[in-house]
Amino acid sequence: xxxxxxxxxxxxxxxxxxxxxxxxxxxxxxxxxxxxxxxxxxxxxxxxxxxxxxxxxxxxxxxxxxxxxxxxxxxxxxxxxxxxxxxxxxxxxxxxxxxxxxxxxxxxxxxxxxxxxxxxxxxxxxxxxxxxxxxxxxxxxxxxxxxxxxxxxxxxxxxxxxxxxxxxxxxxxxxxxxxxxxxxxxxxxxxxxxxxxxxxxxxxxxxxxxxxxxxxxxxxxxxxxxxxxxxxxxxxxxxxxxxxxxxxxxxxxxxxxxxxxxxxxxxxxxxxxxxxxxxxxxxxxxxxxxxxxxxxxxxxxxxxxxxxxxxxxxxxxxxxxxxxxxxxxxxxxxxxxxxxxxxxxxxxxxxxxxxxxxxxxxxxxxxxxxxxxxxxxxxxxxxxxxxxxxxxxxxxxxxxxxxxxxxxxxxxxxxxxxxxxxxxxxxxxxxxxxxxxxxxxxxxxxxxxxxxxxxxxxxxxxxxxxxxxxxxxxxxxxxxxxxxxxxxxxxxx
Numbered sequence: 001x002x003x004x005x006x007x008x009x010x011x012x013x014x015x016x017x018x019x020x021x022x023x024x025x026x027x028x029x030x031x032x033x034x035x036x037x038x039x040x041x042x043x044x045x046x047x048x049x050x051x052x053x054x055x056x057x058x059x060x061x062x063x064x065x066x067x068x069x070x071x072x073x074x075x076x077x078x079x080x081x082x083x084x085x086x087x088x089x090x091x092x093x094x095x096x097x098x099x100x101x102x103x104x105x106x107x108x109x110x111x112x113x114x115x116x117x118x119x120x121x122x123x124x125x126x127x128x129x130x131x132x133x134x135x136x137x138x139x140x141x142x143x144x145x146x147x148x149x150x151x152x153x154x155x156x157x158x159x160x161x162x163x164x165x166x167x168x169x170x171x172x173x174x175x176x177x178x179x180x181x182x183x184x185x186x187x188x189x190x191x192x193x194x195x196x197x198x199x200x201x202x203x204x205x206x207x208x209x210x211x212x213x214x215x216x217x218x219x220x221x222x223x224x225x226x227x228x229x230x231x232x233x234x235x236x237x238x239x240x241x242x243x244x245x246x247x248x249x250x251x252x253x254x255x256x257x258x259x260x261x262x263x264x265x266x267x268x269x270x271x272x273x274x275x276x277x278x279x280x281x282x283x284x285x286x287x288x289x290x291x292x293x294x295x296x297x298x299x300x301x302x303x304x305x306x307x308x309x310x311x312x313x314x315x316x317x318x319x320x321x322x323x324x325x326x327x328x329x330x331x332x333x334x335x336x337x338x339x340x341x342x343x344x345x346x347x348x349x350x351x352x353x354x355x356x357x358x359x360x361x362x363x364x365x366x367x368x369x370x371x372x373x374x375x376x377x378x379x380x381x382x383x384x385x386x387x388x389x390x391x392x393x394x395x396x397x398x399x400x401x402x403x404x405x406x407x408x409x410x411x412x413x414x415x416x417x418x419x420x421x422x423x424x425x426x427x428x429x430x431x432x433x434x435x436x437x438x439x440x441x442x443x444x445x446x447x448x449x450x451x452x453x454x455x456x457x458x459x460x461x462x463x464x465x466x467x468x469x470x471x472x473x474x475x476x477x478x479x480x481x482x483x484x485x486x487x488x489x490x491x492x493x
Contacts, residue, residue: 008126010184012135015119016142017177018082021170022112023143025089026054027150028157028166030281031296036101036163046098052215053102057109058116059399060208064200066117066392067252070190074118074125074388079181081114086174092167104167116395121387124379125188132380133326134318136372141314144367148307151285151300159297190385199244199252206237207396214400214407253393254386262326265475266378267394269330271401272468273370276341276461278405280363283413283457284344288356290433291349291447305357306364313368320369325478326377333370334469340366341462349451366465377476405464409457416453421445 005011029051037047069077088107095101119139127135157165213230220227245251258264288299313333321329340363347355375394382390414431421430422445429436429446436446 004128004131005126005186007184008131008135010180011122011126011186012138014177014180014185015123016139017173017180018078018115018119019139019143020146021082021085021173021177022115023146024150024153024173025108025167025170027147027281028154028169030285031151031154031300032158032163032166035158039163040095040098040101042098042101046102049102050098050105052212054105054109054112055215055399055403056208056211057106058112059211059396059403060204061110061113062117062392062396062399063203063207063253063389065113066121066389066395067196067200069114069118069121069388069392070386071193071195073187073189074122075181075185075187077114077388078118078122079178081111081118082174082178082181083111084108085111085115086171086178089167089170089174093164093171095164117388117392120375120379120391120394122185122188124382124387124391125384126186129380133321133372133376136376136379137314137318137368140372140375141311141368144310144314144364145307148300148303148310151281151303152297155295155297155300188387190388194250196245196248196250196252199241199248202237202241202244203252206234206239206241209233209237210400211403214403217407217411253389257382257386257390257393260381261475261477262377263381263390265472266326266330266374266381267397268475269334269468269472270371270374270378270394271397272464272471273334273337273367273374274398274401275405275408276337276464276468277367278402278407279409279413279457279461282406282410283454286433287347287450287454290437291450292351302353302356303360306360306367309361309364310368313365314372317369317372321373321376326373326380327472327476327478329373330370330377330472330476331469333366333368333373334465334472335366337363337366337370338462338466338469340364341458341465345455345458345462347451347454349447374472374476405461409460412460413453413457416456417449420449420452 033047033050036042036050040046042050065077065081085108088104088111091107092101092104095104123135123139124132153169154166157169209230213227213234216224216227216230222228222231242255245253245255284302285296285299288294288302289296294302317329317333324332340359340361343359343362344356347359378394379387379390417433418430421436423430425436425442425445426439429439429442433446433450436442436449
């Protein structure tokens, strides 16, 4: 108890600000794409690169940046990341053509990769076992507010100003987080160990190729030369990375963490959840706008019940977790999430908002209970000296899940929609609801087809999250608090 940092709750504010800047930016950008493309004269391929360049760099660098933060100092790496992210956001605001915006997004990806593992690793080193669950709940709740609030804020900024405001908003948040980090945050790092340049190279090459393959797969198919090349590079890179990390004396990533049931069970459950979540915004925002006729801002506001439930149940989960443990709380939350997805799968084409609000509230409640419990369990298995790279490993697996979810569920949605449309309609209208709505007399058919496709997609999401609940139940174990505290104190000396 006496080892608790006196400014730990102020430090948590900095960590929340740092996470918020990443989440809000990615979510707000989803509504900024149409005006941005029109203003910069961006082609569909340019827009794809604006979105994909960030995720490629971010996912590719996570493991390396987590290792760097353990080696050189988590606060230092986070501040550098925030400075890069803020500067690149300003660069994006001033972009005069798609090429400049893509370069800015690449630099933002580097900044984001430096920020993300540091936030969670600092959190677990500043808070002890008794307070960590509460701190994790606050951090998760803020991330959820950013996730839901991003599109709403983006819509409002575009309505009041212009698309560049979506990036400009990051600058003051990044400056505030840097100032607070310098003022309040202690430096923490792991013991010095030999650099692992080969491990870093293999992880960056393998992860980048894997994300690229996932992005390209729904568009080009597995027979495409580019997709196949990316798959081969991903398998060779990640296979080589695992073999090297198990062989070398000073591995960049401690793969032995996967021997711990809580780390492997927690991280794999969260990956399955992210696959289910991956398609949520993608699918539901289209349903709200194209089927129910909401404006982009109204579509963003429709997610408010989910945000409220997440906040309420994050708070409840922090208390409940002390009584029933991380394992049962994660299983309960995941089962509730699966029920939320199943409710969304049953929504009709003429649904009123009350039905959607209930489904989204249930989904938010489940996420509020499950996510902090699973993260708390898996991060509790990480030695403090490897907090940065342990956090990065968790982030990487979740990013993979989210990327895979968007690719797989996007593909399920697209194929189900095309199959449900009559063969006689124009080809473009069979593949896109926005094109189908422009064809006279086809609107009702298109809306019914899209609703059916959405049902199939959310049924797949429900199955994925239910599988995560089963995995968590059989793999995770609750630790006895006392030995863990002793182990953590022992490891920190």
